[in-house]
Amino acid sequence: MEIRSKEFKERAVFAIHDASLQQALGKARGGFVGKRAQQAAELPEFEALREEAKNRKNAILGHLDHWLERYEAAVTAAGGQVHWARDAAEAREIILGICKRVGARTVTKGKSMVSEEIGLNEALIEHGMEVVETDLGEYIIQLAHEPPSHIIAPAVHKTKDQVSDLFVAAHGGPRKTEVADLVNEARQVLRDKYFRSDVGITGGNYLVAETGSSVIVTNEGNGDLTQTLAKVHIVTSGIERVVPTLDDVTLFLRLLARSATGQETETYTTFSTGPRRAGDPDGPEEYHVVLVDNGRSKMLGGRFREMLRCIRCGACMNHCPVYGSVGGHAYGWVYPGPMGSVLTPLIKGLDNAYDLPNACTLNGRCASVCPVKIPLPDLLRELRHLQHRQELSPAIQRHALTAWRFVATRPKLYRAGEWIAVRLLKALARNGSLRKFPFAEGWTAARDLPAPAGKSFIEQWKSRRGQS
Amino acid sequence: MSTARERILRDLHIALKRGPLAAEQRTALDAERPAHIRPAFDEDLIARFVRKFESRSGTVARVATLAEVPEAVEQYRTAKGLPPRAAIGAALAGLAWPQEWAIHHGAAAIDETLALSRAETGVAETGSLMLCSGPESPTTHNFVPDDHVVVLEAAKVVRHFEDAWVVLRQRPGGIPRATNFVSGPSRTADVEQTIQLGAHGPRRVHVILVGG
Numbered sequence: 001m002e003i004r005s006k007e008f009k010e011r012a013v014f015a016i017h018d019a020s021l022q023q024a025l026g027k028a029r030g031g032f033v034g035k036r037a038q039q040a041a042e043l044p045e046f047e048a049l050r051e052e053a054k055n056r057k058n059a060i061l062g063h064l065d066h067w068l069e070r071y072e073a074a075v076t077a078a079g080g081q082v083h084w085a086r087d088a089a090e091a092r093e094i095i096l097g098i099c100k101r102v103g104a105r106t107v108t109k110g111k112s113m114v115s116e117e118i119g120l121n122e123a124l125i126e127h128g129m130e131v132v133e134t135d136l137g138e139y140i141i142q143l144a145h146e147p148p149s150h151i152i153a154p155a156v157h158k159t160k161d162q163v164s165d166l167f168v169a170a171h172g173g174p175r176k177t178e179v180a181d182l183v184n185e186a187r188q189v190l191r192d193k194y195f196r197s198d199v200g201i202t203g204g205n206y207l208v209a210e211t212g213s214s215v216i217v218t219n220e221g222n223g224d225l226t227q228t229l230a231k232v233h234i235v236t237s238g239i240e241r242v243v244p245t246l247d248d249v250t251l252f253l254r255l256l257a258r259s260a261t262g263q264e265t266e267t268y269t270t271f272s273t274g275p276r277r278a279g280d281p282d283g284p285e286e287y288h289v290v291l292v293d294n295g296r297s298k299m300l301g302g303r304f305r306e307m308l309r310c311i312r313c314g315a316c317m318n319h320c321p322v323y324g325s326v327g328g329h330a331y332g333w334v335y336p337g338p339m340g341s342v343l344t345p346l347i348k349g350l351d352n353a354y355d356l357p358n359a360c361t362l363n364g365r366c367a368s369v370c371p372v373k374i375p376l377p378d379l380l381r382e383l384r385h386l387q388h389r390q391e392l393s394p395a396i397q398r399h400a401l402t403a404w405r406f407v408a409t410r411p412k413l414y415r416a417g418e419w420i421a422v423r424l425l426k427a428l429a430r431n432g433s434l435r436k437f438p439f440a441e442g443w444t445a446a447r448d449l450p451a452p453a454g455k456s457f458i459e460q461w462k463s464r465r466g467q468s
Numbered sequence: 469m470s471t472a473r474e475r476i477l478r479d480l481h482i483a484l485k486r487g488p489l490a491a492e493q494r495t496a497l498d499a500e501r502p503a504h505i506r507p508a509f510d511e512d513l514i515a516r517f518v519r520k521f522e523s524r525s526g527t528v529a530r531v532a533t534l535a536e537v538p539e540a541v542e543q544y545r546t547a548k549g550l551p552p553r554a555a556i557g558a559a560l561a562g563l564a565w566p567q568e569w570a571i572h573h574g575a576a577a578i579d580e581t582l583a584l585s586r587a588e589t590g591v592a593e594t595g596s597l598m599l600c601s602g603p604e605s606p607t608t609h610n611f612v613p614d615d616h617v618v619v620l621e622a623a624k625v626v627r628h629f630e631d632a633w634v635v636l637r638q639r640p641g642g643i644p645r646a647t648n649f650v651s652g653p654s655r656t657a658d659v660e661q662t663i664q665l666g667a668h669g670p671r672r673v674h675v676i677l678v679g680g
Contacts, residue, residue, distance in 0.1 A: 024660070031661045045505050052505055063497055065480040066489050070498070078645075084473040136667055137658035153658065160660050183656060183664045190668065195578050211643045221611050221654040221669025228607045228646070239476065244500070246633040251504040253629070265594040267524065267655055268669070271647040281606045282575035283645050293476050301483030 001119050001147055003348050005332035008355035015326040020159050025327055028156045032318035035262020036369065043258065053251055054373040057309040060243060061300060067209045067242045068291065074212025078274030080287035088118035091292045095201070095234055096123055098288055102232055104129055104198035110216060110223030111135040112203030113151055113312060114236040114292055116334040117347070120201070132193045134222040136186055143170050149328030151335065152260050152314040157327050190222070200230030200284065204237030205312070206252065207289070210245045213271040214289060217256060221268055233272065233284035239291050240300075240308040252311055255371035260313040295347040303382055307342050309372040316366035316376055322359050331356060338366040338376040345383055351392055357383035418456050426454035506593075506628045513592040513625050514680045520595025521675060524652030525665055528675045534619070538565050540676050541584060541617055548672070550582050550615060559586040559604035560619060573603070576612035583609035584617045589635050590625040590675075594651060597675070598632050600639070601646035610648050616670040618650070622680025 004011070015021055040046045060067060072082040085091035091114075099107060107129050109115065121131045121142075133142040137155035141148055143166045148154030155163070163182055168175045171189060176182050194200075202223045204214035214235045216223045227233040243249055257263045276283035299308055317323040317337025328336035333353070335343045341356035357380045366376045387393050388401070407414050428434060429451030437444045453460070470478075481487055489497070509516065518528050531540050537560070545552070553570040555577075565571055576583055588600045597618050601607045610616060626632055636643055654669030665671055 027660055043507055045507050048505050056502065056504070062484065063489065065477050065484065066494055066497055068477070068480075084471070084476050086472050086476055086479075090472055134668065135658070136656045140658065153661075155658055156661075158659075163659055179659045179662045179664050182659055183667055187666065187668060191578060213643060213647070219654070220656045220658075220667035222667070224607070224611045224648065225668055228611065239480075244497075246636070247501065247504060247630055250629040250633075254507070261657070264520070265596060265649075265651050267651050267653070269596075269649040269651075271643065273643050273645055273647070275645070277602070277645050279603050280601065280645060281573070281603055282608045283601060291476075293479070297476060297479035297483050300480065301485075 001116055001122070001334055003333045003344070003352050005344055005348070005353035005356055008330055008332055008353075008359060011330040011332060012326040012359070015330045020162060021157050021327050024157050024159050025324060028153065029318075029324050032262060032314075036259055036315060036318070037262075039258035039262050039264060042264075043254075046255075046258070049251065049254055050371055050373055053255055053311075053371060054309060056248060056251060057372055060248070061240065061305060061308055064239065064242070064300065067244055068239060070209040070244075071207050071212060071242050074209060075274065075287075075289055076212075078212045078287075079277075080212065080274040080289060083288060083290045085118075085290055085292045085294070087294050088292075091118040091236065091290050091294070092120060092123045094290050095120060095236070096127060098232065098234060098286075099124065099129060099199050100127070102198060102286070104232070106130045106132065106193060106197050107199045107201060108132050108134050108193055108197040108226045108230060109138070110200070110202035110218065110226045111138055111154070112201060112236050113148075113334060114203055114238055115201060116148065117294060118236070118292060120236070132190070132197075134190050134194070134220075134226050135218070136183065136220060136222070139186055139190065140166060143167070147329070147334065149336065150314060150317060151312055151339075157329065194225040194229045197226070197230040199232045199234060200226040200228075201234045201236060202227050204235045204241055204289065205256070206249045207237055207242040207291075208244075208246060208249055208271070209242055211271070211273055213273040215249060215269065215271050217253070217266045217269050219261070219263075219267045224268055224270055227270075227272060227284060228282055230284055232286040232288070233275070235272070235287075235289040237289065237291060239293050239296050240310075252371075256311055256313055259311075259315040259369065259371040299346055304342065304346055304379060306374050307339075307346070307379060309374055310339055310343075311372060312339075313371055315369045315371065316374075319365040319369050321361065321363065321365070338380070339374075342376060342379045342383065350383070350387055350390060354387060354392055357381075357387065415456070415458070419459075422452045422454055422456050425452050503630070506630060509593075511592075513627060514622050514677070516592045517590050517595050517625050518677070520592070521597075521652065523595070525655075526595070526652040526673045526675060528677055530677045530680075532679060534563065534621075534678055537619055537676055537678065538563050542566055544615075544617060544674055545582060548615060553581065555580050555583040555606070555609050555613065557583075557585045557603075557605040557609060560584055573606075575606050576608035578612070580608075580613040582615045582617065583613045584619065585609050587618050587620040587624065587675075588639075589632050590620045591627075591629055591632050591649070592625055593628050596649045596651040597673075598635075599648040599650060600636075600644040601648070602644055607646045607648065610650060611654075611669045614666070614671045615674070616650075616672070617674045617676060619676050619678060621678045625680075
């Protein structure tokens, strides 16, 4: 997928004025937050689980090489095959190679953010294959030729009316307007695709070293139909998703559904271990796992290691006021919201996503709900440091910061400047507020700046103490 | 030229600021089996399983013995107006199914209406069924038909997922190709966050709880 994060500001403005988008975001906002809060409140162990998950994942990441090798050996023992891809291009080549070898014409897909990350659909279509997204949300946005706008609810930005229009265009009439009818229509269309599919591609929420299993979690059952009915099952997963044991999977599963959709558990949790066995009446004849690095080993070595704990639940974006206002498409690539604002610059380059770490108010809600306690605001601030040091930030901002440091480290100069500024601003104010402020027109265009009191805090403190 | 595998592992070693782990370190890591926090509850296991499963729109009927299962299924079938045919996992082949039914034990076909499975275990913690693939319980039975009826013996219900792993590890042949946890009918909320049952998998999942 082409990155368009450089257009963040333009896309954000566009999003704020898109009435349909605002309507859809408004409907989504309360639901996720309220349901998650309820689930967290109903499980007394929830906070302890977050702490334990954080610590366990840190321990696993410290031996990531070992667990990947153990996992690979277990997959091989179960008759599956593990492929390693350093970047998106290698991952695409591996998957294309398998699809071509088996003469694939129809490829069905369960939801996989890694497949979006590596731009898989475009590559398969380019080689003449029919690619069918089977998660209802993914199917809707595929018909709309749009990328997902949320990692667990990819079509959250679409209204029911828009879905009705897309279905009429794709399936012919009559136009359905009830949710039940729309879901049923997609069910009928996709059913046929599952049974005709040559290759089924899914993500992998967890890769279990103990058993060589890949795990998917869904509510619809589309991932299961995809991987059971196709002749070949290919799993795409990031290298950081490996965990040692089934007990470890349980630790993360107890947090995932509660944090993501506000459910105690999703409807289906499936462990896949190798291809069809002797005597099995169903299941794929081949089972492949593509392990994708794509910047992750680099994250492991630096100050962004904590990001590798992410379990892709989407709680951070559900609680983000910026995401809630502009939606996922403004972010311009695969991962939106707080986690996307960290991942996008790290995977696609700091200079390709300058605005993302800055489109954050540092309010901290994301970190307060993250099930694995990733300090997202700290990581975003760290990215801003890197941008500053690499001189990617605007020159005027860097000069202003240099000037600020010069003044702020000289108390006498600082106080003199302050003495002038508070009086000047007070004099410029009308009715207690400033309608316009030099260099901050963007801020004052939509709101007034409260005028200062006319004397600094230190001056007031001194004079009041003198009175007592 | 080194392979992608070697280069990724080398990059991981660089990131972790060390070389490959020594054999004894690996053995020690493999022996580590940390136990994690489990949600505590006092509720009776069967009562909790039923309560949780029904909370997600699953339905439950109870019978005393396995021999009563075919009659319970027949009641369900007629109540739902389903045709007299079913895909039945080999694990349940030995039961006395009604003569007039057309039954088979293979994979579910695209027009399959009803499938019957025997659960390996049920997890009380979340009210989830654990189904293990194989001729005894083909995976397609869990996902293709509109109606899925699952036979669960009350004695097989365990407390936590960790207890299900014990069952799985002790199983002859170990972990099956597909281990499916099913916690109710298929659902989606992808159109305006409105919950709709029967997205792609079964529209109804009915448990016949035996004994207890």
